[in-house]
Amino acid sequence: MQPGQSASSYSEIALATPEENRGSFFEVLLVFARLGLTSFGGPIAHLGYFREEIVIRRKWVSEQTYADLVALCQFLPGPASSEVGISLGISRAGLLGGLAAWLGFTLPSAVALIIFAYALNALGTGSGNNLTSSGWLHGLRVVAVAVVAQAVWGMARQFSTDRLRATITVLAGIIVLIWPTGWAQILVIAGAGFSGRWLLKAKSPSASIQAEREILRLPIPHRLAIGCLITFGLLLGLLPLLSQTTSSQPVRLFDSFYRSGALVFGGGHVVLPLLQAEVVPPGWVTNDQFLAGYGAAQAVPGPLFTFSAFLGAISKPSPNGWAGGLIALAGIFLPAFLLVIGTLPFWNILRSRQVFQSALAGVNAAVVGLLLAALYDPAWTSAIQSSKDLALALAAFGLLTIWKWPPWLVVVLSAVGGLLLSLWA
Numbered sequence: 001m002q003p004g005q006s007a008s009s010y011s012e013i014a015l016a017t018p019e020e021n022r023g024s025f026f027e028v029l030l031v032f033a034r035l036g037l038t039s040f041g042g043p044i045a046h047l048g049y050f051r052e053e054i055v056i057r058r059k060w061v062s063e064q065t066y067a068d069l070v071a072l073c074q075f076l077p078g079p080a081s082s083e084v085g086i087s088l089g090i091s092r093a094g095l096l097g098g099l100a101a102w103l104g105f106t107l108p109s110a111v112a113l114i115i116f117a118y119a120l121n122a123l124g125t126g127s128g129n130n131l132t133s134s135g136w137l138h139g140l141r142v143v144a145v146a147v148v149a150q151a152v153w154g155m156a157r158q159f160s161t162d163r164l165r166a167t168i169t170v171l172a173g174i175i176v177l178i179w180p181t182g183w184a185q186i187l188v189i190a191g192a193g194f195s196g197r198w199l200l201k202a203k204s205p206s207a208s209i210q211a212e213r214e215i216l217r218l219p220i221p222h223r224l225a226i227g228c229l230i231t232f233g234l235l236l237g238l239l240p241l242l243s244q245t246t247s248s249q250p251v252r253l254f255d256s257f258y259r260s261g262a263l264v265f266g267g268g269h270v271v272l273p274l275l276q277a278e279v280v281p282p283g284w285v286t287n288d289q290f291l292a293g294y295g296a297a298q299a300v301p302g303p304l305f306t307f308s309a310f311l312g313a314i315s316k317p318s319p320n321g322w323a324g325g326l327i328a329l330a331g332i333f334l335p336a337f338l339l340v341i342g343t344l345p346f347w348n349i350l351r352s353r354q355v356f357q358s359a360l361a362g363v364n365a366a367v368v369g370l371l372l373a374a375l376y377d378p379a380w381t382s383a384i385q386s387s388k389d390l391a392l393a394l395a396a397f398g399l400l401t402i403w404k405w406p407p408w409l410v411v412v413l414s415a416v417g418g419l420l421l422s423l424w425a
Contacts, residue, residue, distance in 0.1 A: 023060070023092040025100045031058070032085060032104030036302045038408035039105070041144020043304065044374035046081035048151035050088065052400070052407055056154070060092050063158045067364040072347050074185055074367065077265050078336040079305040082106065086340045095220075095341070102333065109302030110309040114325040116296045117313035120289065137299050139392065139418015141383035143411050146396035148375045153401070155368045164199060165365040168192050172369025180377065182265025189366050196362020197355065220345045228342035232335060236262050249317045250327055257308050257331030271304070271332075275311060284315040308332040388424075392417045 031053065039049040047070060055066045066088075073083040082102065089101025160169040172188045239255035242248075256278040264271045272294065279285040285293075293314065297307040312328025313321055350356045384390050396414050399405040 023097060025093055025096045028089045028093050028097045028100040029104045032089065032101045033108065034104075034408065035085075036105040036108040038301055038411050040140040040301045040411055041147060042378065043079065043081040044371060044379060045144035045147045046303070047084060047371070048147035049407055050081070050084060051151050051154065052147075054088050061088065063155070064364075065091070067155065067159060067367055068347075068351055068360060071189060071360065071363045071367050072343065073340075074189055074370065076336075076339045076343065077263060078261050078339060079271075079303050079333070082303045082305065082333065083336045083340050086336065087344060090340070090344065098337070098340070102337070105302055106306055106329070106333070109297075109300040109306040110325070110329055112300045113293065113296055113306055113310035114313045114322060117293070117310045117325065118321070120292060120314060134299070135419040135422025136415040137418070138383070138389075138422065139415040140299075140411065141379075142389050142392045142418060143396045143414035145375070145379045145383050145393045146400055146410070146414075147407065148371060148379045149393075149397055150400050152368060152371045152375055155364075155371065159361075159364040160368050165361065168195060168362055168365040169369040169372065172366040173372040174369075176370055176373040177376065180373075185370055186265060188370070189363055192362040192366030193359040194362070196365070197359040200358045200361045220341070222345060225342045225345045228338040232262065232338040232342065235334075235338075250319055253312060253315070253319070253324060253327050254331040257312070257328045258334060260308075261305065261332035262335035272307075275307065279311050279315065284317060285311055289314055305332050388421050392421065 035046075035049055035053060039046050051066060054060045055063055061069075069084055069087045069091075070080075073080045073087065076083055082105065085101045085105050086098040089097040089099070091097075093100065156166075156169065160166045172192060175188050176184055235258060239251070239258055243252045243255040257275075260271055260274045260278060264274055276287075276290055280287050280290055290311070293307060293310040296310065297304055300306070306329065308328040308331070309325040312319075313325035315324055315328075318324075319327060351360060384393060392414060395417070396410050399410050399413070400407065
């Protein structure tokens, strides 16, 4: 903090590496663009890709900080993996770094889905109906199992280190498997935090974690954070009113996708019913188009929320095409930006305190349990359908964990393996 700066004006966000090792907008953009081109398998798999690239390979943040960010984003509505990516970008290169992380991770799949919308209009809806049964796509689902398993293994070794923490991990996984909703995740994390606060209160952060918090300071004005939270609430309340009182289709389109991004917990596939209710009953998109676009969204890397770009591009009322796709994309992701920027400063204040560290020890153990549950559903249930699939998953897991092959190469090999297995069958 500079001399004369008020402590109440800024939050000292200690999230990564020393000040002299700060990154740039273009560095973050390139790293996340590669992730956006290779991160298949849905939001839980994305957390595994992020951990491997950002924590293990590049060491931008520690395991502790990464787990804290994952826990925060599980609390927030919206696309959890994208929110983690934005947070990681902010930790590396400030607010512009957050924008770079979102652009790099989101645009590859968004552009691909907008192009698919044009192709579907030209060729007919039936041209997209067989996407979900492609052999190469099944191989990408299989590699997601390996990526999630790698993340669970690594984070369990870090955060489920004793009997109590391991118990919290197992209980979290059991509860989420029995009650697979976004609200269940929030309640599990809250319960784990309460348990950690009282049962792990004798534990204190390690010296290395304390040093990390002291070395890097990334000032974010409190007024900006509060302004983002106020803007989030105002848009959530005012956009429906504007949509009802105006005949502007751009406002209606933006409102529909903003509410979808602001009201869904758990991200990923959880948002699909909300989106379907917003675009199919009004006649903007047919149900066949919706299902074809969903198949395409599973076939591309990056966040599933980019499905919004397809829906905006293929919708019947103008604006559609590129303009509609960008409006829908901005609408569904804007809540994530406002919430991440609005909560990170206050989250950091809490996580730097001894009492809250005890709660975070329980929360981090619960996050491992959430990942463990996701390893089964949706990763395992959607991918492992035969012994050949399991063999491919084990091979991918070995390449990632034993041989330390880069994830993008394992993804490519798994897609080829899935195609060969489909021809073999």
